[in-house]
Amino acid sequence: MPSGTLHFPTRALRVGLVGGAAALYLAITGVLERFNTREVITDLLDLGDLLILLVMLGAGYLAAGRRKGASDAGIPVLIRGLVAGAATGGVLAAFLLIAKALVDAEVNVREIFISVTPRLLNETLSLGQSTALGALLLLVAGGVLGALAASLQLLSPASRRPLLIGAAVMLFVGLLEGLFAEILDNLRLETGWLYEGEGLTITGAVIVFVVAGAMAVAWARFKGQVRKSVETLPPPQRKRMRTGALVAVILLLALLPQVVGRFNSNVLGTVGLYVLLGLGLNIVVGYAGLLDLGYVAFFAVGAYTTGVLTSPVSFLVTEEGAAAAPSGFTNFWVALPLVVIVAVVIGVLIGAPVLRLRGDYLAIVTLGFGEIIRTLVLSDWLAPFLGGAQGLLRVPAAPPTSLDLRSPERIYYLILAFVLLAAFISYRLADSRVGRAWAAMREDESVAEAMGISVIKYKLLAFAMGAAIGCLGGTFFAAKIGSIFPNSFGLLVSINVLAVIILGGMGSIPGVIVGAFVLVGVPDLLRDVLPPEYRLLVYGAILVAIMIYRPEGLIPNRRRRRELHVEEPEEEQYEPGAPAPEPVIAAGAEGAKSP
Amino acid sequence: MSDREPSVDGDPAAGAGDGPVEAPVLELRNVSTSYGPVRVLEDVTMEVRAGEVVCLLGSNAAGKTTTLRTILGLVRPSKGEVVFSGERIDGLSTPDIVAKGITMVPENRRLFGRMSVRENLEIGAHMREDKEGIQRDVDRVLTLFPRLKERLGQKAGTLSGGEQQMLAIGRALTANPRVLLMDEPSMGLAPILVEQVFSTIKEINEQGTTIFVVEQNANMALSIADRGYVLQTGQIVLSDSAKSLLEDPRTREAYLGELA
Numbered sequence: 135m136p137s138g139t140l141h142f143p144t145r146a147l148r149v150g151l152v153g154g155a156a157a158l159y160l161a162i163t164g165v166l167e168r169f170n171t172r173e174v175i176t177d178l179l180d181l182g183d184l185l186i187l188l189v190m191l192g193a194g195y196l197a198a199g200r201r202k203g204a205s206d207a208g209i210p211v212l213i214r215g216l217v218a219g220a221a222t223g224g225v226l227a228a229f230l231l232i233a234k235a236l237v238d239a240e241v242n243v244r245e246i247f248i249s250v251t252p253r254l255l256n257e258t259l260s261l262g263q264s265t266a267l268g269a270l271l272l273l274v275a276g277g278v279l280g281a282l283a284a285s286l287q288l289l290s291p292a293s294r295r296p297l298l299i300g301a302a303v304m305l306f307v308g309l310l311e312g313l314f315a316e317i318l319d320n321l322r323l324e325t326g327w328l329y330e331g332e333g334l335t336i337t338g339a340v341i342v343f344v345v346a347g348a349m350a351v352a353w354a355r356f357k358g359q360v361r362k363s364v365e366t367l368p369p370p371q372r373k374r375m376r377t378g379a380l381v382a383v384i385l386l387l388a389l390l391p392q393v394v395g396r397f398n399s400n401v402l403g404t405v406g407l408y409v410l411l412g413l414g415l416n417i418v419v420g421y422a423g424l425l426d427l428g429y430v431a432f433f434a435v436g437a438y439t440t441g442v443l444t445s446p447v448s449f450l451v452t453e454e455g456a457a458a459a460p461s462g463f464t465n466f467w468v469a470l471p472l473v474v475i476v477a478v479v480i481g482v483l484i485g486a487p488v489l490r491l492r493g494d495y496l497a498i499v500t501l502g503f504g505e506i507i508r509t510l511v512l513s514d515w516l517a518p519f520l521g522g523a524q525g526l527l528r529v530p531a532a533p534p535t536s537l538d539l540r541s542p543e544r545i546y547y548l549i550l551a552f553v554l555l556a557a558f559i560s561y562r563l564a565d566s567r568v569g570r571a572w573a574a575m576r577e578d579e580s581v582a583e584a585m586g587i588s589v590i591k592y593k594l595l596a597f598a599m600g601a602a603i604g605c606l607g608g609t610f611f612a613a614k615i616g617s618i619f620p621n622s623f624g625l626l627v628s629i630n631v632l633a634v635i636i637l638g639g640m641g642s643i644p645g646v647i648v649g650a651f652v653l654v655g656v657p658d659l660l661r662d663v664l665p666p667e668y669r670l671l672v673y674g675a676i677l678v679a680i681m682i683y684r685p686e687g688l689i690p691n692r693r694r695r696r697e698l699h700v701e702e703p704e705e706e707q708y709e710p711g712a713p714a715p716e717p718v719i720a721a722g723a724e725g726a727k728s729p
Numbered sequence: 730m731s732d733r734e735p736s737v738d739g740d741p742a743a744g745a746g747d748g749p750v751e752a753p754v755l756e757l758r759n760v761s762t763s764y765g766p767v768r769v770l771e772d773v774t775m776e777v778r779a780g781e782v783v784c785l786l787g788s789n790a791a792g793k794t795t796t797l798r799t800i801l802g803l804v805r806p807s808k809g810e811v812v813f814s815g816e817r818i819d820g821l822s823t824p825d826i827v828a829k830g831i832t833m834v835p836e837n838r839r840l841f842g843r844m845s846v847r848e849n850l851e852i853g854a855h856m857r858e859d860k861e862g863i864q865r866d867v868d869r870v871l872t873l874f875p876r877l878k879e880r881l882g883q884k885a886g887t888l889s890g891g892e893q894q895m896l897a898i899g900r901a902l903t904a905n906p907r908v909l910l911m912d913e914p915s916m917g918l919a920p921i922l923v924e925q926v927f928s929t930i931k932e933i934n935e936q937g938t939t940i941f942v943v944e945q946n947a948n949m950a951l952s953i954a955d956r957g958y959v960l961q962t963g964q965i966v967l968s969d970s971a972k973s974l975l976e977d978p979r980t981r982e983a984y985l986g987e988l989a
Contacts, residue, residue: 586823
């Protein structure tokens with residue numbers, strides 16, 4: 135507690151109380167109890183404890199932070215942290231005492247606070263001790279943790295960073311036990327040293343923490359040197375190195391299904407599907423700037439075309455033919471180019487009527503097209519051909535997989551191959567004459583037109599390219615799932631694909647890939663981490679956080695980054711001799727990295 | 730309004746003393762253009778001869794920009810012909826017209842602000858296939874505007890107003906046009922910058938590009954032009970050599986927007 139000569143740390147107290155309110159909320163709404171079932175470090179730390187722990191640490195850290203003109207600037211950092219942490223713990227302790235007293239007085243607390251269970255009071259909050267001792271422990275633990283977090287503020291960033299990274303990696307490895315244990319298993323490695331039950335062993339936790347921290351230290355120390363030596367390499371060697379890195383990434387992606395197991399391979403396949411769709415939509419939205427909210431139309435066209443062409447129950451197969459050999463009209467490899475042709479036609483058909491529309495209007499009309507396609511496949515009118523609400527069944531898996539053996543690993547490879555192809559095409563397009571024309575059109579359609587860019591041609595080209603790639607996505611979807619229902623082609627698909635490219639970074643190919651991993655892969659990763667009812671909550675919070683802290687996307691493309699991190703143009707200056715001002719681009723990008 | 734085109738045709742002397750007198754490279758013959766029911770240009774006839782600087786003066790809403798848009802095929806004239814080096818170009822698409830050798834520096838610069846200076850220049854050459862020719866013209870622009878050379882990688886939107894105008898002109902020049910259309914190059918620039926821009930226009934003209942410039946700043950435009958036209962509510966009301974127009978009291982009133 136502060137001595138008499140110092141002011142009382144009001145702000146720290148306030149921060150601590152807010153933290154306490156948050157912790158209290160977690161406790162009385164039952165979140166804490168719900169999360170308590172999941173171990174992070176076996177017998178030491180479970181997810182519920184971790185939440186309270188993080189609140190206390192956070193309160194201490196924030197209270198200790200330096201803020202200009204804060205009233206408590208003169209108070210030692212550690213004391214501020216201590217006060218904040220203790221306040222957080224104090225709120226919980228007070229709650230514990232009051233609730234316990236009420237329960238002892240036979241007041242039915244749970245009439246209102248349904249989640250205030252005896253278990254919460256007697257075990258979770260009181261840490262298995264008597265109520266009084268438990269309350270005291272909460273207070274003390276809060277103070278200690280608050281001071282601990284505050285001490286981080288005293289460290290230099292260089293020493294703070296490895297600690298935080300180590301802790302974060304440790305939690306990550308602990309929480310994703312399912313995934314990592316499976317990987318170790320598949321690599322025929324021992325898991326006992328790292329995991330025990332659902333959580334880390336204490337030794338394992340320490341090892342992970344130390345290794346991750348050490349790597350962070352090493353990277354901080356040698357980062358400059360590595361970068362410098364790469365930069366001083368002669369261009370051909372640098373190019374070779376880039377190619378090498380690319381090959382390594384592709385090899386890694388190719389090996390993934392071997393180590394992550396069947397369930398995760400399936401997830402990977404879905405992620406790959408969204409990467410493919412994202413790459414397609416990225417051409418339409420990211421490159422050409424045509425906001426298409428009906429992208430699912432192409433996805434549906436691809437899936438249904440594939441289904442009709444390859445399913446043995448398709449209307450294209452006559453009954454005699456079906457009796458002779460139970461196969462589709464044609465096989466997957468013949469269907470593939472046909473799908474692309476159909477896609478391009480549909481792309482142009484959808485593109486043509488909306489050529490004159492821009493921005494929001496275009497978005498609404500494409501939204502309509504998406505719904506039209508879904509309604510059409512659902513309709514009785516087309517039911518004899520497309521199966522209506524019953525959908526199209528028995529779509530064979532893509533060769534070499536047979537219908538009976540729908541292997542997630544194999545379809546993953548197929549998708550990967552086409553993702554690579556689509557990524558290559560996108561990459562080449564971006565820096566081509568076509569790519570520049572799209573970029574110009576995206577920025578100012580009228581001027582682009584006045585410069586002689588045929589807006590009609592390039593818009594249709596963008597729609598056709600996007601359609602072709604989107605339809606391929608549909609093809610693999612059909613081959614992956616095996617039966618196609620109209621419900622799979624709702625608005626949500628369009629929105630998700632759009633979210634993938636916005637989250638990843640508009641117009642950026644690595645961005646699309648990372649975006650799909652985060653948007654499609656993470657919910658499945660969280661599946662065995664969080665209680666199901668909180669999974670989407672946390673997922674949503676992650677998305678919001680990403681968009682607030684990285685509005686330009688996770689891996690923005692160069693141009694887009696400039697857009698969001700550059701100051702306004704400077705004042706008029708025309709003196710021929712004046713030196714060029716600092717390139718603001720670099721400054722902006724730098725500032726973005728360390729806010 | 731009844732005394733339109735008092736002296737457009739049949740006065741080769743209007744080409745002023747020192748101006749090169751050649752066959753017109755760009756002609757508008759009795760052109761009328763409407764936006765829906767609103768008629769903007771009414772029976773406009775004018776010509777630009779090779780090597781000239783011709784200016785089109787007029788107040789707001791006189792139809793100056795529409796004239797340029799009509800030439801470039803961005804709007805179709807409802808009547809009349811646009812002729813470029815002896816060939817009718819009304820009815821052609823903008824890309825075809827640009828490919829034939831007419832480009833525009835749009836009003837207010839209208840750069841592609843998020844693209845780099847270099848990319849903006851490349852966009853200008855969009856209709857061309859000859860790589861060496863493009864490079865030559867990019868080099869020419871960079872010689873004309875050395876400041877752009879320092880900023881090739883910079884985002885066009887971060888340039889100052891004067892630099893933006895240079896880039897807008899440069900972007901049009903990389904198309905290697907025979908006729909350069911300019912829409913109010915002085916707009917939004919400080920007086921000193923306006924002077925620089927006009928001396929640049931003169932320089933470009935001396936290098937062999939024919940220039941058709943639309944302006945409100947009549948003094949400035951006429952000081953570099955060979956000939957000029959005055960447009961009012963969609964009709965040509967005056968046309969003469971730049972020198973005579975400068976002295977004509979009617980012009981003095983015209984560019985204030987009130988012709989007696």
